[in-house]
Amino acid sequence: MSGLLTQEFTVNMGPHHPSTHGVCRLILTMDGEKVVKIEPVIGYLHRSMEKICENRTYAQCVPLMDRFEYVTAMSAEYVFVNAVEKLAEIEVPERAEYLRVIMLELNRIASHLIFYGATAMDIGALTPFIYGLRERELIIDLFEMTCGQRLTYNYMKIGGVSHDIPKEFIPKCREAVKIIGEKMSDYEGLLNENPIWLARTKNVGVLPTDLAKAYGVSGPVLRASGVKYDIRKNDPYSIYDRFDFNIPCRHNGDSYDRYLLRLDEIRESLKIIIQALDGLPEGDTLKKVNPFNFKPPAGEMYSRIENSRGEMGVYIISDGTTKPLRVKMRGSSYNHVQVLPKVATGVLIADLVATFATLDVIMPEVDR
Amino acid sequence: MILATAELIGIFQWLHGFLVDLGLKEPWLSIVVYCLLSVTVFGVLCLIALFLVWWERKIAGHIQQRFGPMRNGWHGWYQTVMDALKLLQKEDIRVDTRDKAVFFWAPVICFVAAFMAYIVIPFGKGLIVADLNIGILYIIAITTFTVISLLMAGWGSHNKYALLGGMRSAAQVVSYEVPMVASILTVIIFSGSLSMVDISNSQQGNLIFNWFIFRPPFGIIAFITYIIAATAEANRTPFDIPEAEQELVAGFNIEYSGMKFAMFFLAEFVNMFTVSAIATTLFLGGWNGPLLPSWLWFLIKTLLVVLLLMVFRWTFPRLRVDQLMEFAWKFLVPVTFANLILAGWMKYAGWYW
């Protein structure tokens, strides 16, 4: 084929391409089907959240955090609230901590279910998407029952959680956990051993350990590359040190490993939820903080948690007034988009889509 | 050429007599009769295509534990009719930089080619427009026209996604033509004829065990390879890379809208019905079956094959383009040719028949 004269051409993939998960735009230079160069263009969802935070009181920032990462809004709220609580040294009631863990883990499962569906959809299987959303709906119903909203919860408050759970929450939650546990065999049966799925994901988009570390890749993507690092275990926040769960870890760093790892994480999260439900104490759920006059002492800190995509952090500087001086949000997708050109250059366009899907990027986290 | 039909013979005789009474003479008589037949087949096929669109949506809905269309009529039975009407009213958006003639003719060719195959497909005992003695060859030739139209659509749209889709479809259809023909040839070895009617007739009797699919092992292997190749031929998942909506957005038909899009869309479903009808005729005994009228048997069998293709689509992920080609050339072609040669040798040696 060396004698064949070919010409590279540019394809604009996005910002409203079906498989760029929101409004990411990739400028691809292609040689036929082969991607020669990838240039991610972000910023289509830029809402200058960090600037808005500087003009809001701490309590008013929390609903904004929902918009930072709307697939796992609980964790986005939690990371901010957690940082403020650490700054102001507020003791959170025990029950509230348990509720937070339950909500965070439920939300992690919901996010992984979306990942499962969306990835399958990007690789061409349409049905898993609906199956994933079907079980996610159970979780979303639990959230709505508790805090009244399905997507942007505003559940975490500085000093606790906004609502105690209703009576029927615990039986419904146990039922949802059971159903999801049962449906896992369906999910795995559909894709895990499917030869087409294996062909499409095995050894596709391999992210070596060194590259992953260097580019600040975190969460399931990092663990699939062989680094057993989970902030829930390594730097425990909230009450995660009380629960017994494993950190799944895989070593190939390809799309298939990233996919399997997330299914494993669903199982671990189910374990945590059951333990948290068993140990749920009675008591208050909110330590009273005046939202209008809440002034954490001056200071600064970087607080990080492990959300479903990786390390989510917030660098917060308080100058002792009612409004934060600086809120810097760190979303793991930012690094995942950044590493995409390193992983996916030189592959076919279909592999690019598979890689992008298993990196599990969500754009509001990137653009903020 | 057979005009007389088992069930509908009365109507045709009446029609024939009516036209003769009008004073029509050959060749005009034949022309008018064939025109009427074609229009009938066309109408029936349009209905079938509309039905298939609805059915696919229902199957998809039920597989995914949804309802699917429910609004228009009982379980939305005329939903697709309304969709077609809607598409008719839509603005026909044309890209300024398109290649005008190519852009216009692509959907037309696609549509026509999809329907032309039905000239030789026997819907029932004697229910055939024209029983060509090279029937199956004619079908293979005519269905390949589709690829030209897809390539034209890809080129004429002046869109890189569309072009990629068109190129993919050309590569795919041409590659899968080879194993498809090889598995069809296995059947021709069994039957000894290219005529669709002869093939159907040779599967008559003995309940269902005369069907070519039950001639182990060659029949079943040929059937499986044919179904795989046919799925690719009809551009359906897991071989739907020409329109791969997650990669190429919609592939070749990305720039088409309104009725032109509808023509591609209907042609796709007609193609699906075509490959299923061929599978029925070649492997599943055609119209043969006990008790029920022949056309009903044919329809039931064909729809079952269509159902299989639909379950494929709603279960499997999509193959990558290079894997698709590798699968065709490195796996399907050797298997089908080995199957063909062995079957021919067996027949020559007279071990079976």
Place this chain on the structure above:
Amino acid sequence: MKSVFNGLKNLIKGMAITSKHLGRHAVTVQYPEQRDNIPERSRGIVVLLSDKETGELNCTSCMLCMRACPTAAIRIEAPRGEDKKRHLQSFVVNHTICCFCGLCEQACNFTAIKMATMYEFSSLDKSVLVWDMNKLQEMGRDVPYEPKKKPAAKPRPKVEEKEKAADDKEEKPDTTETKPDEKTDPKNENQTPDQPDEEDKKGEA
């Protein structure tokens, strides 16, 4: 050869899973005719609640909700009258910029504002979604609620008020709203909350 059969087996396994669902009942509902149950706490549109007996608004124009709102969707005008009390003149909720966070409901001490479970208020005209006081009151007429604390119809000693509030809270542990430092009871007009900061909302965009 083995891998071919294994692959085929797994393909069929996948198809068995999807076919299994073919006969099952749908989990979705046909939306306009059938509806899912909306939980009590669901946060829909913002309404103003009225006293069940008198039909008067519960609002005491303390402006807490207006201060709590992160998007400035609530606009209250309540100038002081001759009796030095605030008189509610207009209460406008702009639902086009409301982010349904529920902070106003949590800030209110008199169960005057609530996010009702109603939804479906889309319209072609944005101005339809800016609701004034009458509309808000009308929408909130039939919304069931449990009063946190009775609006002080007539001045009472301060201690009593606080005890009452404490009692109410014990009865209903759900109400986890915060008690602001500012004395917002109407009888303490002299210590009404500060006007919201006239902050330059530069980062609004």
Place this chain on the structure above:
Amino acid sequence: MTGDELKEYIVGHLEGKLKPLESGKHDPLFEVQESDLLTVAQVLRDDENLKFDFLSCISGVDTGERFEIVYSLASLANNLRIDLKVVLSREKPEVESVQEIWPAANWYEREIWELYGFDIKNHGNLTRFLLADDWDQGYPMRKDWDAPDFVRFPELER
């Protein structure tokens, strides 16, 4: 290593190059001179007992009086965390790029260049990506940034 040990170790190891700040609440926070940044970063990454090979985040800060840039670092191998702060002059804020040490810095530095206007030396790819391509309204994250009319909503200013 606990926080205090870590603080002692780093201060002892990088004598005079960094000084711990009290304002850091949860994890150790150090102030580094801009000129020392690269050496300090190199040591932090390569020292066997530290191995800060994971750059979590780079935050630009405008306190109103001065500009700062904060590097949040984590060590995956030794499970440690620190923050590094560099104070920049308000007149001519510029800082060396740390891309050589942590490639992840690329986009974070681009973002800071775009939103704060700090000059990142030796970055190589300082192009707009968060703001509009034709943005010419200054650096929006600075405290003294005056919002242009088109981003103001008078009805929101109560």
